[in-house]
Amino acid sequence: MARFLARRIASAFVLLLIVLSVAFFFTRLLPGSPAARSSMTSRLTPEQIEILRSSYGLDRPAVEQYFTWLGNIFFRWDWGPSFSYRQPAAQVLRQALPNTLLLGLATLIIQYALGLVLGVLTAHTAGGRVDNVLRGLSLSVFSIPSFWLATLAIFLFHERWHLLPAGGMASPGSTQVPLGERWLDLFHHLILPASVLGLLGGVMIAQYLRNNLVEVLDQDFIRTARSLGFSKKRILWHHALRNALSPLVQLLGLSLPTLLNGVLVIEVVFGWPGVGQVLFSACSARDYPLILATTAYGAILVIVGSLLSDLLQRFVDPRVRLEASP
Amino acid sequence: MASPLALALCLGCWDSSEPASGPIKIPSQPIAGGEIVVACASDIPGLNEIATSSSQTSTELILRMFVKLLDELPDYQDHPPTFEPRLATSYEWSEDHRTLTFHLRRDAVWSDGVPITAEDVRWTWQVQTSDQTVWENASMKEHITDVEVVDDYTARYHFTHAYPGQLVQANEGAILPKHAWGRLPLEQWRTNLPWFTDNLVVSGPFTLDSWTPQEEIVLKRNERYFEPGIPYLDRVIFRITPDPTSQLTQLRTGVIDYIRQVPAEAARQIDASPKTRLLTYWPAQFNPIIWNTKNPLFSEPSTRRALALAIDRQTIVDTLWYGFAKPAKSPVISSVWAHHKEMAPLPYDPEGARKLLAENGWTDSDGDGILDRDGERFSFELLTNIGNRERNDAAVMIQDQLKKIGVQVSPRPVEWNALDDRMSSGNFGAIIMGLGLDTSLDMSSFFKTDPEGKELNFGYYSNARVDEIFSEISTVLDIEAARPLLFELQEILQREQPHTYLWESQRLVGARSTLQGATPSSVGTYDQMRYWWIFPQD
Numbered sequence: 117m118a119r120f121l122a123r124r125i126a127s128a129f130v131l132l133l134i135v136l137s138v139a140f141f142f143t144r145l146l147p148g149s150p151a152a153r154s155s156m157t158s159r160l161t162p163e164q165i166e167i168l169r170s171s172y173g174l175d176r177p178a179v180e181q182y183f184t185w186l187g188n189i190f191f192r193w194d195w196g197p198s199f200s201y202r203q204p205a206a207q208v209l210r211q212a213l214p215n216t217l218l219l220g221l222a223t224l225i226i227q228y229a230l231g232l233v234l235g236v237l238t239a240h241t242a243g244g245r246v247d248n249v250l251r252g253l254s255l256s257v258f259s260i261p262s263f264w265l266a267t268l269a270i271f272l273f274h275e276r277w278h279l280l281p282a283g284g285m286a287s288p289g290s291t292q293v294p295l296g297e298r299w300l301d302l303f304h305h306l307i308l309p310a311s312v313l314g315l316l317g318g319v320m321i322a323q324y325l326r327n328n329l330v331e332v333l334d335q336d337f338i339r340t341a342r343s344l345g346f347s348k349k350r351i352l353w354h355h356a357l358r359n360a361l362s363p364l365v366q367l368l369g370l371s372l373p374t375l376l377n378g379v380l381v382i383e384v385v386f387g388w389p390g391v392g393q394v395l396f397s398a399c400s401a402r403d404y405p406l407i408l409a410t411t412a413y414g415a416i417l418v419i420v421g422s423l424l425s426d427l428l429q430r431f432v433d434p435r436v437r438l439e440a441s442p
Numbered sequence: 443m444a445s446p447l448a449l450a451l452c453l454g455c456w457d458s459s460e461p462a463s464g465p466i467k468i469p470s471q472p473i474a475g476g477e478i479v480v481a482c483a484s485d486i487p488g489l490n491e492i493a494t495s496s497s498q499t500s501t502e503l504i505l506r507m508f509v510k511l512l513d514e515l516p517d518y519q520d521h522p523p524t525f526e527p528r529l530a531t532s533y534e535w536s537e538d539h540r541t542l543t544f545h546l547r548r549d550a551v552w553s554d555g556v557p558i559t560a561e562d563v564r565w566t567w568q569v570q571t572s573d574q575t576v577w578e579n580a581s582m583k584e585h586i587t588d589v590e591v592v593d594d595y596t597a598r599y600h601f602t603h604a605y606p607g608q609l610v611q612a613n614e615g616a617i618l619p620k621h622a623w624g625r626l627p628l629e630q631w632r633t634n635l636p637w638f639t640d641n642l643v644v645s646g647p648f649t650l651d652s653w654t655p656q657e658e659i660v661l662k663r664n665e666r667y668f669e670p671g672i673p674y675l676d677r678v679i680f681r682i683t684p685d686p687t688s689q690l691t692q693l694r695t696g697v698i699d700y701i702r703q704v705p706a707e708a709a710r711q712i713d714a715s716p717k718t719r720l721l722t723y724w725p726a727q728f729n730p731i732i733w734n735t736k737n738p739l740f741s742e743p744s745t746r747r748a749l750a751l752a753i754d755r756q757t758i759v760d761t762l763w764y765g766f767a768k769p770a771k772s773p774v775i776s777s778v779w780a781h782h783k784e785m786a787p788l789p790y791d792p793e794g795a796r797k798l799l800a801e802n803g804w805t806d807s808d809g810d811g812i813l814d815r816d817g818e819r820f821s822f823e824l825l826t827n828i829g830n831r832e833r834n835d836a837a838v839m840i841q842d843q844l845k846k847i848g849v850q851v852s853p854r855p856v857e858w859n860a861l862d863d864r865m866s867s868g869n870f871g872a873i874i875m876g877l878g879l880d881t882s883l884d885m886s887s888f889f890k891t892d893p894e895g896k897e898l899n900f901g902y903y904s905n906a907r908v909d910e911i912f913s914e915i916s917t918v919l920d921i922e923a924a925r926p927l928l929f930e931l932q933e934i935l936q937r938e939q940p941h942t943y944l945w946e947s948q949r950l951v952g953a954r955s956t957l958q959g960a961t962p963s964s965v966g967t968y969d970q971m972r973y974w975w976i977f978p979q980d
Contacts, residue, residue, distance in 0.1 A: 148859030160578050162896060167576050171632065201487045202494055202635035211655045267687060275691050282692050288479045289660055289679045291652045387683045389656030396684070397484055402859060 117430075124426070128419045135415040136189070136408065140182055143404050149174070150199040150402040172199060172404075185408075195412075196405035200397065205409040208394060213413060215285060216390035219313075220379050222306050224368075226314025231321025231364075238322065239329035239360075240352060251326075254319035262378055266312045266385040273308055280308045283387035309386040313378050317371065324367060328360035335359075362429060369425030372418045466716060466955045472975040477677035478699040478957055480968070481689040485656050485682050488635035489642060490623070491616065492569055492577045502968045503680060506661060507644040508616030511544050511563070512609075514881065516723075516963035521779050522921050523881045525609065529558065529617055529645065539604035539919055542612055546595040550668040552619050552643045560597035564589040565620035567599075574628040582611045606921045607882045619643040647673040647972035656682055667972075674959070674975035690952070693718060699957045699976070702967040704950040706764045706832070712952045721951040724777040726880060726964045728770060729833075730941030731824070731840075732865075732873045732901045739822055739871065740901075746939035747788070748798035752847045754790040758839050759945050762832045766950060770943035772932045773879055773888065777946075780883055780925060782932040795847050806848050813848040821850035822871035825864065828855040833874045836944060865900045873900070874944070881964075883921065883928065886912040889940065903940035 150172065160168070169175045173184065188194040195205040234250060241247045257265075274282040281287065286301050293301070332338065333356050341351050383392030391410055398406035486500035489507065494500065512525040512533070530544040550558040567589040570577050585605065590598040599612045622643040626634065642650055644664055651662035659680040663673055681698060683689045690708055692698040696717070704712050704720065713720035733740035733749075740746055755769035771787040774780050804813040804820055813820040824840060826833040837853035844851050856864065864870045877898070879885065887897040890912050891904040911931050918924045935941065951962045959974040 146859065147857075147863035160576075161581050164576050164578070164580065167573060171576075197633050200494075202632055207636075208655075215656075270688060270691055275695055278695070282695070282697060283683055283685070283688050284681065285657055286654075288658060288681050288697065289477060289677060291654065291660070385685045385688065387657075387681075387685065387688060389654065389682065393485070393656045393682070393684060400858065 124423050128423065131419060132412070132415055136186070136412055137182070139408055139411045140185065141178070143402075143407050144178055144181075146402060148402050150404060185405075189412075195409040198398070198403055198406040200401040200403045200406070205403075205405040208406060209391065209409055209413055212389060212391045212394045215388060216379055216383065216392065219306065219309055219383070219388055219390060220375055222310035223313040223317065223375060223379065226310055227317030227321055228364075228368075230314060230318030231325055234318065234322035235325025235329065236352065236357065238326040239333065239356075242326070242330050242333075247326075251323070254322060257315060258319050258323075260316075262312065262316055262381055263385050265316065266309070266382055269308055269312050270386075281305050282308075283385075285389055309382050309388055313375070313382055316378065317375065320371075321364065321367065325360060325364060328363055329356055332356045332359045365425055365429045368428070369422035372421040376414055376417065468955075468958060469977050472674050472959060472973070473977050474671065474674045474975070475676050476976045476978070477679060478675060478974070478976055479679045479681050479697065481683045481692070481698045481701040482659075482680045483682075483684055483686075483689075483703075486659070488638060489650065490618070490631070490635065490638040492575050492618070493631040493635055493638065502966045503659065503661075505616060505646070505966070506648045506678070506968060506971055507642075507646045507650070507664075508618065509646045510613055510616050511546075512613050514610075514613075514965055516965045516969075518778055518881050518964075525613070533609075539608070540601045542599040542601070542608060543592070544597050544599070544612075546597065547668060548595055550645065551666050552622070552645055553649050553664050553666050554622070554643050555666065556619070556621050556643075557594070558617065558619075558645055559594045560591040561594075562617050562620045563597040564591050565624060566615065566618045569618065569628065569631075570615055572628055575631050577615075579614055582614045586612065604919055605916055606919055606924070607884060610880075610882050617645065619645070648678060651677060658682060669972070673972035675971075678971065693952050693954065696954060699954045700960065701952045702949075702962070704952040706762070706766050706947075706950060709764060709766060709950045712950075717955055719953045719955050719957075721953055721960060721962050722766070722948040723951075723963045724775055724946060725878075725949045726775065726778070727876050727878050727947075728773040728775060728941075729874070729876050729944045729947070730773070731944065732875055732941055733939070734868060734870055734872065734901050735904070735940060736868060736902045737822070737871050738818070739820060742802055743938040744798050745802050745804075746942070747937070748795040748802075748847075749844065749849065750788050750939050750942040751791045751798070752795035752844055752849070753840055753942060753944075754843055755944055756790065758836050761839065762835055763945065763947055767945040767947035770946045771936060772943060773877070773885060773935065773941065774883065774928065774932060775879075775946045778881075778883070779922070780928045782929045785929070785933055785936060788936065792843075792847050799847065799849075804848075811845075811848060812850045819850065820848065821852070823852045823854045825861060825870055825873045826853065826855050827858050827861050827875075829858075830876075832947070833876075837874055866895065868895055868900070868902065875900075885931070886916075889931075889935070901940050903938075905934060905938060908934055 166175070173181055185196060188196065193206070197203065198205040198208050201208045234254065238247045238250050270282045273280040281304060285305050286298065290298060290301055333352070338351060338356060341355050346355075379390065380392035380395060382388065383390045384396055391413070394406065395410045398410060482499055484497070484499065486497070486503055487494045489504060491501060491504045509528050511528060511530040513528045514523050514525055517524055529546055529550055531547055533542060533544045535542055544563070546558065546560060546563070552558060567583065567586065569575050571580050571583050585602045586599055587602055588600045590600065592598050601608055622641055623638060625641070626637055630637070639650065639653065647664055647667045647669070648661035649664040651660040653659050661678045661680070663676055667673070683692065683698070686703065686705065689698060689701045690704065693701050693712070694715070694717070709720055712718045733746050735741055759767045759769050768776070769787060771785065772782060774782070776783070799813060803815045805815070806813055808814065824837045826837050834853070834855050841851040841853050861873070865873060877888065888899055889903055889908050890897070890899065891909050892899040893902070895902065908931060911927050915924045915927050949962065949967070951967055953960055956978070957974065957976050959970070961970050963969055
């Protein structure tokens with residue numbers, strides 16, 4: 117286990133370095149510059165642009181900028197000042213990241229709960245009418261773009277039925293209400309964005325689980341269980357599901373990047389004050405340090421998530437030998 | 443992010459959320475108290491306009507907390523705009539028009555009780571022009587040599603020379619608190635923006651109540667503001683709502699009281715509902731196709747004129763703007779005093795366009811339907827910025843219209859920064875763009891010969907008489923006296939078509955019917971917010 121962990125941490129470090137390096141040079145290739153942002157709206161003089169370029173370090177060769185930036189990260193965990201927010205980029209992210217993590221976590225819970233229920237139900241009725249209808253519906257939902265589903269959800273649950281708020285993380289001006297009410301308010305605001313994303317992820321998990329379950333249910337040990345007289349329900353929940361769940365844990369690691377991407381889009385539609393909004397404005401402003409810090413935090417999240425899912429898999433399925441993993 | 447599909451859903455199901463109700467009874471007098479929610483497309487970086495890159499939102503929001511010496515009024519229809527006193531009660535010019543003296547209110551104090559004095563005015567000018575703060579409007583102060591403190595309540599601006607726009611330039615930027623913000627060394631201004639929020643001291647009608655990044659900025663009444671009984675509202679909540687469809691939905695359901703941009707296709711419905719109101723004004727913006735005159739296709743004025751004749755602006759306006767725009771003929775829009783009303787607009791005349799192009803040697807020699815000359819086909823890319831529906835759709839309509847005279851156009855929406863980059867470097871054929879022209883009507887940056895492309899003359903237009911006109915205008919102290927020159931300029935621009943003006947469009951603002959006193963104008967969509975008020979709805 118220790119060897120596995122050491123190897124994975126080392127490879128994660130290398131992977132992060134590659135992601136950071138690629139991201140650094142790609143942001144420099146983007147047209148436009150933070151110092152001369154929008155010649156149509158800015159009245160900066162050429163002399164002022166030079167002062168800004170110099171203060172941002174953009175007047176130095178890209179390779180020199182790269183090593184300075186990398187050194188600051190690895191030795192001081194300093195991501196540099198955000199050009200647009202005029203404060204450390206890490207500080208801007210620290211304000212937004214917990215909100216994104218909260219939305220991501222709620223989404224994960226919903227999508228796995230939904231996936232489990234739907235997956236078991238469709239596997240249980242495999243080939244039947246319920247299975248066909250549910251699979252058809254799942255496919256339809258899965259083919260809808262998230263922003264469109266979000267708009268539809270806002271229309272139905274906010275505008276038509278007045279059940280849920282349309283956006284934000286709290287009701288306007290609610291910072292002065294008691295803490296208990298604020299938590300309830302937060303939960304109220306979380307339902308719609310988390311459900312939209314959870315629904316999209318959930319139908320995918322359901323399909324995956326169904327196929328696994330159908331396969332497992334056809335195996336010898338299940339036939340043995342049947343011949344021993346175990347009930348259909350017991351076989352499904354106690355014998356088949358445990359075996360079918362193992363690949364789902366692996367799927368958790370793989371689905372993290374998709375989840376993160378989905379969260380970033382949904383945040384803009386629902387006005388959720390998370391990393392998505394920060395990244396959106398950072399890209400528009402060519403705020404290099406903030407773009408890079410956001411990218412790195414996202415990469416770290418995915419790498420750590422993937423490592424955790426590997427470890428979790430070890431516990432779910434003891435047959436998995438972590439030492440053998442690449 | 444808002445897709446046309448999403449907007450269509452939003453509009454298509456409009457009636458379902460609007461129960462029938464009669465007209466709302468509006469009280470005859472303003473009611474003090476209450477709060478409103480205003481939608482903002484994005485968060486702002488900070489509360490110090492000098493230490494940050496400004497956006498329209500941040501500038502407007504900051505001006506609710508900090509006041510200028512004077513307020514510009516949107517009364518520019520028949521004459522240049524006038525100014526009303528704000529922090530200054532009056533001003534006077536020296537005989538040579540090189541010094542401008544402001545007399546300040548004696549009852550104005552900062553929110554911590556410290557009087558606002560001429561020292562603040564002088565210090566504000568110093569930080570505005572400092573190399574360390576790199577304020578993006580610093581160039582507006584380049585002809586001011588000093589701001590002298592005559593006494594506590596008298597500040598005198600000294601100019602290098604007399605020129606039009608002196609008052610506008612002296613008045614640019616809100617006055618800042620020297621005693622509070624002067625404590626942070628200037629070299630830290632651009633790296634420590636949160637410091638100004640932590641040490642906030644304001645002069646305006648509102649001050650900061652709370653700020654949740656990316657979510658909302660809450661302003662509350664500044665109890666020490668110098669106008670008694672003002673503002674009427676207790677609180678204004680600026681709610682960050684990036685998605686325009688979501689803004690519209692929340693306006694209709696009453697979560698949001700004010701949105702600054704209603705899509706044209708939704709405007710009639712907003713206006714028709716008893717629960718919402720549509721407020722409109724003509725922003726100081728013109729929408730041209732900018733022709734790159736360095737490109738051989740567009741180097742001849744008669745060719746550019748031919749293209750303009752072949753564009754049916756009336757059809758474009760009728761199709762895209764739902765009655766909230768009109769065809770344009772000049773960068774000076776028709777609601778501004780200097781607009782040349784007598785100048786007839788170019789007609790839609792495809793036949794005339796064909797003739798002009800033929801005179802310039804453009805013929806379809808190979809019969810493929812596209813004009814050519816010396817082996818070169820008349821084919822170009824028409825750039826627009828991604829996300830602007832009207833410009834993108836207009837590009838497609840222009841493609842169709844110019845095809846009829848044998849000109850091949852490829853519409854190409856481009857990301858904003860990439861578009862800006864191509865414009866600044868001259869790497870384009872033609873671009874549909876929106877450009878702002880403030881009430882000083884200084885168009886020199888758009889049309890004065892600028893071979894290095896440092897200003898806003900993106901199409902590299904050059905005309906000796908136009909340059910002369912700008913020189914002549916710069917010596918006229920009263921811009922109103924320059925009206926004949928401004929008319930002549932508009933005639934030359936119409937004849938030579940460095941830009942082809944497409945439309946003048948109204949800015950469409952949405953408000954709940956319970957919100958009164960809002961008067962958005964080209965001065966600002968939050969202008970006069972201190973006089974806004976709201977009444978409870980039955």
